[in-house]
Amino acid sequence: MKTAITPTRAENFSEWYQNLITAADLAENAPVRGCMTVKPYGWAIWELMRDEMDRRIKAVGVQNANFPLLIPIEFFNREAEHVAGFAKEAAVVTHYRLKQIDGVLQPDPESKLTDPYIIRPTSETIIGEAMSRWVQSYRDLPMKLNQWVNVMRWEMRPRMFLRTSEFNWQEGHNVFATHDEANKDARRMHKLYGDYMREVLAIPAIMGEKTPEERFAGADHTYTAEQIMQDGKALQAGTSHDLGQHFSKSFGIQYLGTDGALHHAWTTSWGTSTRMMGGLFMTHSDDDGLVLPPAVAPYQVVIIPIVRGDDTEGLNAYAEKLADDLRAHGIRVLADTSDMRAPDKMWKWIKRGVPLRVEIGAREMDAGALTVTRRDLGRASKQTIAVADFVASAREMLAAMQRDMYDAVLRRNAEMIHNVGSLAELSAALSAGKTGFFRLKYDLTLAPEFDAIMEQYKISRRCLDDADPEYVFVAKSY
Amino acid sequence: MKTAITPTRAENFSEWYQNLITAADLAENAPVRGCMTVKPYGWAIWELMRDEMDRRIKAVGVQNANFPLLIPIEFFNREAEHVAGFAKEAAVVTHYRLKQIDGVLQPDPESKLTDPYIIRPTSETIIGEAMSRWVQSYRDLPMKLNQWVNVMRWEMRPRMFLRTSEFNWQEGHNVFATHDEANKDARRMHKLYGDYMREVLAIPAIMGEKTPEERFAGADHTYTAEQIMQDGKALQAGTSHDLGQHFSKSFGIQYLGTDGALHHAWTTSWGTSTRMMGGLFMTHSDDDGLVLPPAVAPYQVVIIPIVRGDDTEGLNAYAEKLADDLRAHGIRVLADTSDMRAPDKMWKWIKRGVPLRVEIGAREMDAGALTVTRRDLGRASKQTIAVADFVASAREMLAAMQRDMYDAVLRRNAEMIHNVGSLAELSAALSAGKTGFFRLKYDLTLAPEFDAIMEQYKISRRCLDDADPEYVFVAKSY
Numbered sequence: 032m033k034t035a036i037t038p039t040r041a042e043n044f045s046e047w048y049q050n051l052i053t054a055a056d057l058a059e060n061a062p063v064r065g066c067m068t069v070k071p072y073g074w075a076i077w078e079l080m081r082d083e084m085d086r087r088i089k090a091v092g093v094q095n096a097n098f099p100l101l102i103p104i105e106f107f108n109r110e111a112e113h114v115a116g117f118a119k120e121a122a123v124v125t126h127y128r129l130k131q132i133d134g135v136l137q138p139d140p141e142s143k144l145t146d147p148y149i150i151r152p153t154s155e156t157i158i159g160e161a162m163s164r165w166v167q168s169y170r171d172l173p174m175k176l177n178q179w180v181n182v183m184r185w186e187m188r189p190r191m192f193l194r195t196s197e198f199n200w201q202e203g204h205n206v207f208a209t210h211d212e213a214n215k216d217a218r219r220m221h222k223l224y225g226d227y228m229r230e231v232l233a234i235p236a237i238m239g240e241k242t243p244e245e246r247f248a249g250a251d252h253t254y255t256a257e258q259i260m261q262d263g264k265a266l267q268a269g270t271s272h273d274l275g276q277h278f279s280k281s282f283g284i285q286y287l288g289t290d291g292a293l294h295h296a297w298t299t300s301w302g303t304s305t306r307m308m309g310g311l312f313m314t315h316s317d318d319d320g321l322v323l324p325p326a327v328a329p330y331q332v333v334i335i336p337i338v339r340g341d342d343t344e345g346l347n348a349y350a351e352k353l354a355d356d357l358r359a360h361g362i363r364v365l366a367d368t369s370d371m372r373a374p375d376k377m378w379k380w381i382k383r384g385v386p387l388r389v390e391i392g393a394r395e396m397d398a399g400a401l402t403v404t405r406r407d408l409g410r411a412s413k414q415t416i417a418v419a420d421f422v423a424s425a426r427e428m429l430a431a432m433q434r435d436m437y438d439a440v441l442r443r444n445a446e447m448i449h450n451v452g453s454l455a456e457l458s459a460a461l462s463a464g465k466t467g468f469f470r471l472k473y474d475l476t477l478a479p480e481f482d483a484i485m486e487q488y489k490i491s492r493r494c495l496d497d498a499d500p501e502y503v504f505v506a507k508s509y
Numbered sequence: 510m511k512t513a514i515t516p517t518r519a520e521n522f523s524e525w526y527q528n529l530i531t532a533a534d535l536a537e538n539a540p541v542r543g544c545m546t547v548k549p550y551g552w553a554i555w556e557l558m559r560d561e562m563d564r565r566i567k568a569v570g571v572q573n574a575n576f577p578l579l580i581p582i583e584f585f586n587r588e589a590e591h592v593a594g595f596a597k598e599a600a601v602v603t604h605y606r607l608k609q610i611d612g613v614l615q616p617d618p619e620s621k622l623t624d625p626y627i628i629r630p631t632s633e634t635i636i637g638e639a640m641s642r643w644v645q646s647y648r649d650l651p652m653k654l655n656q657w658v659n660v661m662r663w664e665m666r667p668r669m670f671l672r673t674s675e676f677n678w679q680e681g682h683n684v685f686a687t688h689d690e691a692n693k694d695a696r697r698m699h700k701l702y703g704d705y706m707r708e709v710l711a712i713p714a715i716m717g718e719k720t721p722e723e724r725f726a727g728a729d730h731t732y733t734a735e736q737i738m739q740d741g742k743a744l745q746a747g748t749s750h751d752l753g754q755h756f757s758k759s760f761g762i763q764y765l766g767t768d769g770a771l772h773h774a775w776t777t778s779w780g781t782s783t784r785m786m787g788g789l790f791m792t793h794s795d796d797d798g799l800v801l802p803p804a805v806a807p808y809q810v811v812i813i814p815i816v817r818g819d820d821t822e823g824l825n826a827y828a829e830k831l832a833d834d835l836r837a838h839g840i841r842v843l844a845d846t847s848d849m850r851a852p853d854k855m856w857k858w859i860k861r862g863v864p865l866r867v868e869i870g871a872r873e874m875d876a877g878a879l880t881v882t883r884r885d886l887g888r889a890s891k892q893t894i895a896v897a898d899f900v901a902s903a904r905e906m907l908a909a910m911q912r913d914m915y916d917a918v919l920r921r922n923a924e925m926i927h928n929v930g931s932l933a934e935l936s937a938a939l940s941a942g943k944t945g946f947f948r949l950k951y952d953l954t955l956a957p958e959f960d961a962i963m964e965q966y967k968i969s970r971r972c973l974d975d976a977d978p979e980y981v982f983v984a985k986s987y
Contacts, residue, residue, distance in 0.1 A: 059639075061576070061577045061635075062581060062584070062635070062638060063577040063579045063580070063581065063626065063635075064605075066577040066578075066579065067577075068574070068575065068576050068577065068639055069574060069575040070574055071572035071573065071574045071654065073574075074572075074573050074574050074575050075572070075573070077575075078573065094549035094552075094553070095549065095552050095553070095556065096546070096547060096548055096549045096551075096552050097546065097547040097552050097555075097677065098539070098546050099539045099541040099544040099545075099546065099675055100544075100578075100628075100659055100661070100675050101541045101544065101600075101675070102541070103540060103541065104607065104614055104615070106540070107607075107614070108614045114607075114614065118606065118607040118608070118614065119606055119607075120605070120606065121605070121606060121607045122579075122602050122604075122605055123602060123603065123604040123605070123606075123607065123616045123620075124600050124601065124602055124603075124628070125601065125602075125603045125604065125616060126600075126601040126603065127542075127598070127599070127600055127601070127663040128596065128597055128598070128599060128601075128663065129582065129585075129592075129596040129597075129599045129601065129627065130596070136582055136585070136586045136592065136596065137582070137625070138601045138603060138625060142601075147615070147616060148541065149607065150578075150602070150628075157539075157540070157541075160540060161537075161546055176549065180659070181578055181658070181659065183578070185605040185606065197577055197578050197579070199575065
């Protein structure tokens, strides 16, 4: 059977993904090393994702603010693990003026900065410096701040949405009086991310703590949401860090306690990014293109008039009227009355993953009926129903699709997780080409033989099993 | 009379502004040359401003997208006027890695880029390059794109919100088949900005075209919204450019016309930024602090329980209940039940410009009444009314305040605009210390003597008078 995307997922998952991005008109590679341009359809999905995440973050008492793009190298250098983790991918600003020299526009040597800046790869340092001034007494705590910004980590092997030199994200930075509160906060934001992925993205993520080897540079504990892609690889889609006193000590974030003494505070940071879009696309899409959960679909319903002969105007008006009726029910809908041929419209919106596709021909119009197809189920779900019934039930159809998409991934994930009792068993499974997450005793992964397996099969520790932290999940990853 | 902000506007407008920013907890200088950190209260105002602007931009058929932060110098160099306008303030990225050398963390010489990048000062060039691929035929036109991003123009004389090296903005970039359409679009977006300033910010801006001397670097026509600050200086708060074919020719944005031939397209760009916040603050605020139009006030109503003795709990609960009742009417409200003293709370929210301040003491609670004061009118507006009446009329009170604030500025502006018939008259007025906008024949400003006046009094041409483009407004400016 012909598919809209070639190759198919089974034929070449990686190429399928690239072609999916193009076919759904989501993004393209930019003429800047490792960067992408997010096109309007892709950005509309991000805006829906962002707005809902923002709502949830504010609901737990976090306030948004905005910190500078540039970070003095000296700040960056204050926390040893942090600088070791990010120095190798830092974009550096060294001049502040361009000049024509010998006919070539180049950095003006006279504008060279004594102290260069880096473009933020993350903002623990510059926010830590601000908090050292903003936090004075226990009355100022907890302090909970977030920002939605672009960050940059120079990327040698870029991959759209999953790994790009510049990406957009939210980074939250909270300060507490005690370690207990900070650790609870890191776990709370971790849970918030898991709930969001489940309820909004229809993705059941594996939720757990990173092993010491895989922690964020400068954290005592890192909690992660690992999504399982259709090819069995892991995608780290959101992390929350208990930073202990690493940054409060490096930046002097101290508060006057009720005891009248100065204490170093305890901080957390937590982030999700446009990378989550890559997870969304790779989790749900199929060989005909994108499949979007209704919660983040720019159009939840698209109406396609099937024009035959000269009934264009009447059908288009009818489609627009139906669109208005659905909008009155709070549904995002497009009546596609453009002058493309109907089959081209149909494939356009299939590739773009619109949840419900409605087709109306002259006969349906006369009969007060329409044909509706669910994107995730395809042809099998195609049904003709009365227009009034559709308008009344469209919201429930969308809700059902959202639930079903989650359940489908949950079932698939269950088949993707394999228990292994020894490194030999792990090695044999990988060597036999088995894909997915492997669950084994964490202790086993501390043996030198595990390092060899990691290298040979390009796997890594994803996270400890929350249900039994003596076990760890390992997998290939994006 | 003691004021919350010292010095007062009359004593020292510039210092008053700096202290206003601090007193209202809006922002602070960042430890990065020319940059600021926007604090939560300031950012909450920006989010309201941004969301309403975004809604209006989308309503005229523009789609949001996201283009890279970095721009290859070669792109930037393609349009001669453009590069001349921005090269002198460009932050340049020259390395992509840091390394410890002799114990100092610095740009790794081995990571030096053959082709450096600049941080976008604006994105005509990189968007032009994308459009040269995205625009193929007349069917692709018009194409209307916008992005909400940070940009950077290295600033030697920074001033919070008004002029910072990094700032946040929206930049729209549209493409059309004909010059007529493009010019109409530039004017449409200009009008959209004017409507927005009037309806949302309660600011009547002077709307007109820039003279050739003051145009955007690479534009055929620049339309501007010039706001008049309380000290009579101008603030350019939003511009819309008819770019002619400058960028379509530099980047090869061509379309196949209905005539079967290739044509260069016509482009526009238009932007408003966090600078508009500076205009908002400088236009409406007074010697007691910020005064916010209800449309962009994070809290439109603040309720302060006036606790005397041990009635704290009952009063706080009563305040929270009232807050909920107001929220049910779609009002943004805070019941300030924190443990500050009531007078401190009162001054805190006066300084932060909350439109309606409600005070409730035990006696008011028992009588089912409250005291309400309008921020713009102060004590004179203080009235005690029944709680039920306030809940029913609060929205109308806010709407009235929004209108009155606009009218007050309109009246003040009328007194700030002076007609002058000659350069001698202009010179005399400036020399006498007269402030505001001076309106004179544009031709007069082409004489060499005008250059001398500009330099001596630091004035500049702001824009032509829309009502009679033979006249131009000149003023000092931010």
